[in-house]
Amino acid sequence: MLSVLIPTFNFNTVSLVKEIYKQCVEAQITFEILVLDDASSLYLTENEEINRFTYCSYRVLNQNIGRSSIRNLLAQNAAFAYLLFLDADVLPVHQNFIESYVNEISKERYLVVGGICYQQAKPPKKEYLRWYYGYKRETKSAADRQKNPYYHFSSANFLVQKKLFLSIQFNVAIKNYGHEDTLFAFDFMKHAHQITHINNQVYHLGLESNEVFIEKSLISVESAWFLKKNGLIDDSFIKILAFYSKLQKFKVMNWLIYFVGKKAEPFICKNLVSAQPSLKLLDFYKLYHLIKLNRNA
Incomplete structure (x- = not known):
């Protein structure tokens, strides 16, 4: 059975x-x-x-x-x-x-x-x-x-x-x-x-350390980017890709997120490993990483 x-x-x-x-x-x-x-x-x-x-x-x-x-x-x-x-x-x-x-x-x-x-x-x-x-x-x-x-x-x-x-x-x-x-x-x-x-x-039950989870979160963004680049999935099926697609209409927003993310990265990482992490900051950090991937590409 x-x-x-x-x-x-x-x-x-x-x-x-x-x-x-x-x-x-x-x-x-x-x-x-x-x-x-x-x-x-x-x-x-x-x-x-x-x-x-x-x-x-x-x-x-x-x-x-x-x-x-x-x-x-x-x-x-x-x-x-x-x-x-x-x-x-x-x-x-x-x-x-x-x-x-x-x-x-x-x-x-x-x-x-x-x-x-x-x-x-x-x-x-x-x-x-x-x-x-x-x-x-x-x-x-x-x-x-x-x-x-x-x-x-x-x-x-x-x-x-x-x-x-x-x-x-x-x-x-x-x-x-x-x-x-x-x-x-x-x-x-x-x-x-x-x-x-x-x-x-x-x-x-298998909880990773804060640092490992942050790293794996960014790797998952890279996997989403891989799916997008290779046409394996619709952007609408992954939240971060759907939001990123909407941002493409506003190039200045892409630049602004990249600039802020680069400057704020130490602060974001400090918050995420603290006793009161912000999931919105984690979302922003993942979006910044996606924009950085596209710029590097």
């Missing part, structure tokens, strides 16, 4: 596998849990425990193949008709997490997104920006996500028909971090397949 697919990299995935395994057994379904490690250097011994569970597999790749390719490979190796993709650094919020997805399978859904959320307890200051961004921007109810279902797709927690996934797959053209799930949702929309959102969230 269900193949649970978990790509991992330098993360201890045992707790997640134990919880999913317990819920699958309680739901009395036919299942497998496949964990594929993208050539990690950490937690290899710890994750070997996964192989002790029936119907579970943990395998380490010899070389890193990236976020898109590893998901495609997991799907190709899956035995069952429905695939449940989970990021390694999540944990189900509800005890009926698997049962909720089994109910969606009975309705023969094409693709179901459960959603992500963040624990209310504030993390240490060094990880606060990632938590704050996720808490404010990524935590949304199914009703809110369903208003724009393709835009709110997340690869961290979704169920999909195997044959449908294999007909689309993640685009391996994206080599860097960011927007592989955005492009998958865009391609899914082009095929006119429906996405259903439900309240079946997972907690996102």
Whole structure:
């Protein structure tokens, strides 16, 4: 019935596998849990425990193949008709997490997104920006996500028909971090397949440091720019590209944002690693980075 697919990299995935395994057994379904490690250097011994569970597999790749390719490979190796993709650094919020997805399978859904959320307890200051961004921007109810279902797709927690996934797959053209799930949702929309959102969230536990999150945010801007330059996505599908396209009508605004961003960069970075970061400043910093990319090009 269900193949649970978990790509991992330098993360201890045992707790997640134990919880999913317990819920699958309680739901009395036919299942497998496949964990594929993208050539990690950490937690290899710890994750070997996964192989002790029936119907579970943990395998380490010899070389890193990236976020898109590893998901495609997991799907190709899956035995069952429905695939449940989970990021390694999540944990189900509800005890009926698997049962909720089994109910969606009975309705023969094409693709179901459960959603992500963040624990209310504030993390240490060094990880606060990632938590704050996720808490404010990524935590949304199914009703809110369903208003724009393709835009709110997340690869961290979704169920999909195997044959449908294999007909689309993640685009391996994206080599860097960011927007592989955005492009998958865009391609899914082009095929006119429906996405259903439900309240079946997972907690996102793998919080990066403030500095790493800022760096990854800028890399994701570069990935968006790559998609735009190569005609792989419509500007309207990514907020920052849509806003940037509107700015092109006002060249002076581009110049002004670039000038202000260059002068204010130290202040922006200081704010973002503080105890009270501004997400609007983060948005501005990302826009400045996009304009800088275009100028350099």
